[in-house]
Amino acid sequence: MTKEMVCILCPNSCNLIVTQSDKNPDGLKVENALCPKGKEYAHNELFNPKRTIASSILVEEGELPLVSVKIDKPIPKSKIFEVMKEIKKAKVKAPVKIGDILIKNVAGTDANVIATKSVDKI
Amino acid sequence: MTEKDVVIIGAGPAGLACATRLKEIGVNDVLLIEREKKLGGILNQCIHDGFGLHKFKETLTGPEYIERYLQKLINYKVEVLSDTMVVNLFPDKSMILSGPWGREKIKAKAVVLAMGCRERTAGAIWLAGSRPAGVYTAGVAQRLMNIDNYMIGNEVVILGSGDVGLIMARRLTLEGARVLMVLEKLPYSSGLPRNISQCLNDYDIPLYLKTTVTRIHGKARIEGVTYVSLDDEGKPIPGSERFIRCDTLLLSVGLIPENELSREAGVAIHPVTGGPIVNDTYQTNIEGVFAAGNVLHVHDLADWASMEGELVADFAKRYLEGSLPQTQNWIEVKAGEGIRYVLPQRISGKIDVNLLFRVSFPARNKHIVIKDKDRIIKRKRVINPHPAIMENIEVKRDELKGVQSLEVMIE
Ligand code: SF4
Numbered sequence: 001m002t003k004e005m006v007c008i009l010c011p012n013s014c015n016l017i018v019t020q021s022d023k024n025p026d027g028l029k030v031e032n033a034l035c036p037k038g039k040e041y042a043h044n045e046l047f048n049p050k051r052t053i054a055s056s057i058l059v060e061e062g063e064l065p066l067v068s069v070k071i072d073k074p075i076p077k078s079k080i081f082e083v084m085k086e087i088k089k090a091k092v093k094a095p096v097k098i099g100d101i102l103i104k105n106v107a108g109t110d111a112n113v114i115a116t117k118s119v120d121k122i
Numbered sequence: 123m124t125e126k127d128v129v130i131i132g133a134g135p136a137g138l139a140c141a142t143r144l145k146e147i148g149v150n151d152v153l154l155i156e157r158e159k160k161l162g163g164i165l166n167q168c169i170h171d172g173f174g175l176h177k178f179k180e181t182l183t184g185p186e187y188i189e190r191y192l193q194k195l196i197n198y199k200v201e202v203l204s205d206t207m208v209v210n211l212f213p214d215k216s217m218i219l220s221g222p223w224g225r226e227k228i229k230a231k232a233v234v235l236a237m238g239c240r241e242r243t244a245g246a247i248w249l250a251g252s253r254p255a256g257v258y259t260a261g262v263a264q265r266l267m268n269i270d271n272y273m274i275g276n277e278v279v280i281l282g283s284g285d286v287g288l289i290m291a292r293r294l295t296l297e298g299a300r301v302l303m304v305l306e307k308l309p310y311s312s313g314l315p316r317n318i319s320q321c322l323n324d325y326d327i328p329l330y331l332k333t334t335v336t337r338i339h340g341k342a343r344i345e346g347v348t349y350v351s352l353d354d355e356g357k358p359i360p361g362s363e364r365f366i367r368c369d370t371l372l373l374s375v376g377l378i379p380e381n382e383l384s385r386e387a388g389v390a391i392h393p394v395t396g397g398p399i400v401n402d403t404y405q406t407n408i409e410g411v412f413a414a415g416n417v418l419h420v421h422d423l424a425d426w427a428s429m430e431g432e433l434v435a436d437f438a439k440r441y442l443e444g445s446l447p448q449t450q451n452w453i454e455v456k457a458g459e460g461i462r463y464v465l466p467q468r469i470s471g472k473i474d475v476n477l478l479f480r481v482s483f484p485a486r487n488k489h490i491v492i493k494d495k496d497r498i499i500k501r502k503r504v505i506n507p508h509p510a511i512m513e514n515i516e517v518k519r520d521e522l523k524g525v526q527s528l529e530v531m532i533e
Contacts (some may be wrong), residue, residue, distance in 0.1 A: 006319040010175050011423055013315035015506050051320070054170045054183050055296060056268060060444065065271040068169035068185050077324070084296050098189055116169065117185035 005045055007038045018042045050074035054116070055087045057102055062094035062119040069102060071111040082107040084089040127151035128438050129217070129230035131208050131383065134163025135273075135424040136415025137236035138191040140431035140438075145198040149439050152227075154195075155219065156204045161195070163238050165424060167268045170289055173317075176425040187424060210358035211387040213408055221483055232410045232438045235384055235398065236431060239377040239416040256344035260286040260374040267293060275370025279347055280304040281335045283311035283318075285422070285510075287374020292321035301327045302368060305349055307334040307356060310484045312376070314422060314510050332356075335371070336363065344371055368439070377420045387411070394463040402469040403437040403446050404430070412438055419465055419478075447472035453522070458493075458520040458531030460485075462509065470521040477515050481507040489533045490515060494525045504510055507532065 007014045012034050019029040028046070030039040044050055052074050056066040075083060083106050092102055096119045103113035128144055130137045133156035141154040160166055165173070168184030175181055178190060195202065196319070202410040206221035216229040241259040256275055257268070264286060266272040276299050280287045291301045306321060309331050311318055322329055330349075336358065337348040351362040379397040381389070390399045390407045397418040398515045405412055414434040415427035427485040452468040457479065464479040485507050492500040492515060499522075502515050515530075 006315045008316040008320045011314055011511075013319075013506075013508075013511070034505075035499070051324070052171060053296065055167060056271075058271070064269065066269065068183060068268065070169075070171055070183055080296070088297075088316070098186065116183040117166075117189065120336060 003046075005042065007033065007041045008039050009037050010035075014038050016042050020046070026057070049077040051077050051080060052081055053083065057082065057087060057113070057115075058091045059096060059119050060091060060093050061121055062096070063122050064119050067092065067096045067102075067119045068116045069113050070116050071106060071109075072114050073111045075109040075111050077105075079107055079109050083109060083111075083113075087113060094119050123218070124226070124228045125232045126153045126228065127233045127442055128153070129215075129228070130154045130158065130234040130236055131211075131417060132163065132236035132238055132415070132417065133161040133202070133204070134236065134415060134427070135165060135187070135191075136238070136417070136427040136431035136434075137156060137234070138162070138188070138195065138431070139428035140234050140236060140414055140435045141200050142191060142194040142198060143432040143510060144438065145200060147435065147439055149435070149442065152200060153230075154200055154202045155208055156202070157207045159205045161192060161202065161204060164526075167261075167265045168289070169268050170293070172313050173424050176423065177235075177428055184424070191428075208383060211383045214389045215408075216302065232412065232441050234431075234434055234438060235381075235389070235406075235411065235413040235417050236415050237380045237417045237451070239379045239420050241373075242376045242378060244374065253504045254338065254340040254342060254344045256340070256369055257338065257371045258373070260284065260290045260372050263290055263372055264293070267297065267404045269457035273297060273299075275368075276300060277302060277368045278372060279335070279349075279368045280369040280372045280374060281347075281368060282306065282373055282375035283329060283377060285313040285317050286377075287372060288313045288317040288321040290372055290374070291327050292325060294323045295327065299370075301325070303327070304329045305333045305335060305491055306331050307352055308332070310509070312510055315506075315508065334358075338371065339365070344369060347371055356359050358475040376434055377416070379417045379420065381417060384411075384413070384417070391411075392463070395465065397470075400466045401452065402466050402473060402475045403440070404434045404466065405437065405441070405446070412441075419463070422510060426512065453525055454527050456527065456529040458529040460488075460532030461530050464525060464530045469522070469528070471525060472519065474516065474518050475522075477517060477528075479513055479515075480509055480511075481513065481532055482509065485532070491531050491533050492517065493529050493531070494527060499525065499528070 002019045017031040054070040098118045100115045165184035171183045173187040210218045332352045335347045339346045346367040350358040398413045414430040414432045421427045447470040449470045462480045
């Protein structure tokens with residue numbers, strides 16, 4: 001089976017051509033990748049697709065109403081909306097510092113939600 | 123009147139990188155001016171990740187990317203004026219500033235233009251119908267959602283497939299809105315392929331190519347749009363009109379370098395890039411006025427804008443020392459077959475140059491050829507040339523010996 005996919009790991013956006021053979025389903029042939037990460041991406045994409053997400057969390061008494069956040073490691077694609085639900089429920093008090101862990105082990109994914117900017121108290 | 127060695131206008135990724143680099147190479151009399159209260163420019167609202175892979179070898183969100191530079195700025199004690207507008211810029215490199223403290227005229231030996239770009243709006247493209255609430259440019263929507271905590275709508279149509287629009291499609295979906303469709307009038311998307319994949323395909327948001335909006339419906343608030351398929355010439359196909367109900371329309375129809383100030387000072391602007399015409403030292407037609415980042419041409423990555431800022435810092439230093447290459451015979455660089463633009467537009471031939479260009483159409487397995495009349499100077503294979511991806515070819519000083527003109531083309 002041959003599939004085309006775009007590697008999203010860097011802006012090169014390599015157009016990967018991925019061939020899966022029936023005899024050895026784990027052994028993928030990956031063409032068109034400009035770097036070795038492309039093969040790893042293709043493998044994950046077929047067997048366990050993962051994503052990182054970024055969003056924001058409400059801040060009380062901050063100079064800004066929101067602090068931008070991200071998760072500190074990729075999570076299974078199927079968990080994205082569960083993680084978003086927890087992020088939306090969360091509220092923190094200013095000051096927040098860049099790198100602060102705001103939610104630990106979010107939605108049981110083992111990833112943490114961390115602040116990506118600092119928000120001072122007003 | 124205060125006189126500075128270098129004044130940088132704009133503290134986004136290009137301006138910040140230029141200011142810190144100048145300090146690193148020993149130019150100390152530097153002033154960085156920013157019109158917003160916070161430094162960082164557009165990256166403050168770009169909370170998604172994917173920045174910094176080239177500059178910092180890791181993937182950062184926009185705010186994290188800025189933070190790296192802000193730390194340096196503090197360590198190097200760069201003089202910064204934020205919340206300050208440059209109201210006028212004059213050809214003698216004097217300028218009038220306006221800030222909370224009042225107005226002041228200052229002068230610079232060298233000026234670096236780093237004002238970035240702005241969005242095309244609905245007025246700039248042709249759109250019939252009323253102008254109800256609920257129509258936003260993608261960047262304004264991004265600011266409202268990511269900085270001001272304002273949800274812009276529930277049922278969204280996005281016109282134009284630029285990167286900001288694609289990023290917003292994902293952002294809106296994660297926040298619980300339904301993005302109904304993305305419409306693109308061209309036969310290909312103008313966004314990076316990775317963004318089509320991770321922002322649209324991941325969330326099953328359809329992208330309709332050769333399709334555009336012809337009418338906005340609704341009085342107080344938008345109630346829907348009429349969209350239509352386009353033929354190969356870009357003309358609406360009769361009978362293909364359809365209506366879709368929505369409460370929000372986002373426009374992601376392109377970015378334009380912000381050059382009001384430059385124009386006023388007499389800087390010559392290129393008709394295709396929308397930015398200043400520069401030589402291989404990134405100097406404009408006004409001696410000592412340089413340009414870097416999105417004000418020069420719209421970049422696809424913040425990293426490239428920053429690297430351009432650093433490059434310009436080196437040239438500004440050499441300008442102050444009087445050691446920039448001099449010539450009477452500039453070599454004109456032309457965008458040939460299949461190339462939308464090339465930068466810089468003229469070169470001295472006395473230093474190595476990294477030619478930056480964009481192709482006009484997506485293709486596969488092509489060669490980029492650089493020629494002097496019929497003589498081939500350089501050839502490079504590109505696997506997936508795409509207008510959304512900036513390409514580059516380095517040409518060494520030795521390869522430019524005896525060259526009269528340069529043309530970049532696709533084969
Ligand atoms: S294969 Fe390597 S170079 Fe290509 S997009 Fe993926 S990470 Fe980037």
